[in-house]
Amino acid sequence: MSRFGSLEPDLIQNGGCTDIYFLRSQAVLEKAGVNPHVVLEVSVASLPSGFGILAGLDSVMELFSGKPVTVSALPEGSIFFEGEPVLMIEGYYQDIARFETALLGFLCHASGIATAAAHIVSLAAGRPVYSFGSRRQHPAIAPMIERAAWIGGVAGVSNTAAPDGIPLAGTMPHAYVLSFDTPESAWAAYAEYADPDVPRIMLCDTLSDEKTEALAAARIGCSAVRLDTPRSRRGDIRSIIEEVRWELDTHGYQDVHIFLSGGITATDVAALRDIVDSFGVGGAIANAPVIDFSADIVEKNTQPIAKRGRRSGRKQVWRLQNGSRRILPFTEAPPAGAAPLLIEVIRAGRPVVTVSTEESRRRAAEEMQEMRRMGEMRIKGEM
Template sequence: MEEIKSLNDVKNIKIDSKRRLFSANHDEILAGMTTDIYFIKTMEILRHMNISTKEVVAEVFPRKSGVMCGVEEVLSLLQNKNIEIYALPEGETFEPKDTVMRIRGSYEEFGIYETVLLGMMAHPSGWATAARSCREAAGDKTCICFGARHVHPAVAPVMERAAVVGGADNASCILAAKLLGREPSGTIPHAAIIMAGDTVKVAKAYDEIMPPDSPRIILVDTFKDEAEEALNVAMALGKDLEGVRLDTPSERGGVTPELIYEIRKRLDQKGYDYVKIFVSGGLSPERIKILIEAGADAFGVGSYISGATPIDMTLDLKMVDGTPVAKRGRIPGLKDNPKLKRMK
């Protein structure tokens, strides 16, 4: 698919009536089909005026502090362009109005991609920032991203990858983990236990057929009291049981510190002190801290990460043909950031 160059190219775009999904594919993104139309109009005007090839320096800055993510996709987007790119490495922190990316080259080389590259950094940086907050709250405890079900599947791997960049230990989304060179984390949902009608039966089947590197962590909140079921599963699996997972719904009060404390004590009293307590469902950094104090060992965080607000990113042209420029209210010329690294 050819890169969009003109309004005529936009007019000629035809959408297959049998198209099954609404998300943009890679070729459509690279062709510029997800940009705002006014950038195409801008290129038409600049070419008409014979100034589209002027050398510019563009800088991107955020509206609030956070953790940088999305740089790798921007580099892939612009890899065939004759430009220089400087940026913060992924995982690096930034403050409001910091320069997080600088692009130097002919405006015609990258101008139509402003919408795309900003979007590639805005939401991933928001997800990474939320994950960093969870990481800091969890300390040395395991924290895994369980957020794929809360976002459109086209961006689920982008979101969970961003969570790992921000500090999550792993992702449950298969594609996200594979993109990171890892194996996805996760055990079983309530559906398996509901289908079988018995938690212990499912736990035994899991232990029998799953590969050795698949952790034996079993849900214990489906049918019976969580403390009772935790003991039943521990008795059935013995030393093979790595942990029990609590995902008690809000209709039953959710996972409380008191519940975790009781389960920890009851497991310890029966000699199952090696069994960890894994918690998921409605977690936030504040709840993670409280649940750690009660005895929780690991966390699966979903909506707190997946629902994070994008960090608004703005791209300004700061130099045109070597002359410092800026829109009214901004300072002309480059704003240095010692954290910037040459990327391209």
């Protein structure tokens, strides 16, 4: 155990972070001389959103690099659905067992965040969404959370520990405003002294009515006003935002945007996207429910086998020419023109592909767009 309640990476890499029953079972297997060659399949039985975005593959590849296994997976950023295998590991069971806990943890957590981000970004319908969940997450995993949110499509993140290349976003806390004698003096100092490339977005709900502070900030000069009104004080938040928008427009500040934050949920984004220009979303992304993946043996010593409730045998997921998908046994010939979605990423312990954060983000955006298109086609009766 290192400082701040986090583990040393080498402990995870060596299988020291695992469920105890794997170690106890492995000890018995060793004494019994049992070590079958297996294929483990990772999939999920239920998805509340109806879809998932795969993330965390970068960590999985690091975990299994140098170990005597072969791994196939959907490319990171891919959309997946219930019952579809997203990853398969082939090797001797005792070389895999103790790593199942970390494997699932990487995929479950990161995919849950990426999926929530993609869902909320989709609901925002073009309005930028920013990941503001730093204070809702353990600091040790901030890079993973911000990376997953970025793959899911957010326009920027707030945590300074985010991986390189991800744009940082943030305005000011209420404590900053309260450090000055008046909100006006806080905004004036920010306008004068903040780095030139920092947007002049002023927090406008600290001491008085949102409308009053928004107009005062606009007079000083700002690109946007941020409303972070606590949920306990909001009342009808839509009415508040409409009033702020009305007063800004009436007084000639039509170009001043409204940025909304403070406990924003997916429901809020869907309900307010017509009157809000951008959103800062915290816990709804950073604390998103995990994707409940499981890892199950589907082949032992080249023979199909699986526990109850699982379909035996290794499989492939095929994308058909019309955009739909089909799961087939690995040995079955695919439909004409179909493309395989599970690809080999590690061969006998050696990575054979590189996982790129930007490529994963691009893929997620493209597949979300395609999923929306397919949904529209079904509604129109074209499929």
